[in-house]
Amino acid sequence: MKSSEQQELAEKIFTVIGGIPFGKVASYGQVARLAGFPKHARKVGQLLKNLPHGSTLPWYRVVNSQRRLSFPQDSIKFLEQKSRLQAEGVVFSKNHVIAKCCVWE
């Protein structure tokens, strides 16, 4: 894959993430698909990992395909993402699974 395509891929992925509605979540794979790069779910995670700390991008609205957060339960990142989502009204069950109705369709 050419670096020019990489650049485009990144831009589209950021655009899609920025388009996730308040109170909704989308999976890494879903974001990749909507961006037009269905096989690049892992790239979505990589981009979010390298996101500058002060970014306004709603990174926390991206979860895995199981509707769970991709962080160990005890970690700071896990707690931050969960609280940010809860602040938007996203519902979690006891086992940390997000309610189906909160998924962006």
Added chain:
DNA sequence: ATGATGACCGCGG
């Protein structure tokens, strides 16, 4: 060049 590593995914068992 080669092998290991991920904020992943889907399909079983």
Added chain:
DNA sequence: TCCGCGGCCATCA
């Protein structure tokens, strides 16, 4: 629900 496995692909040692 909870694993394990194979597929996927950029990044890095």
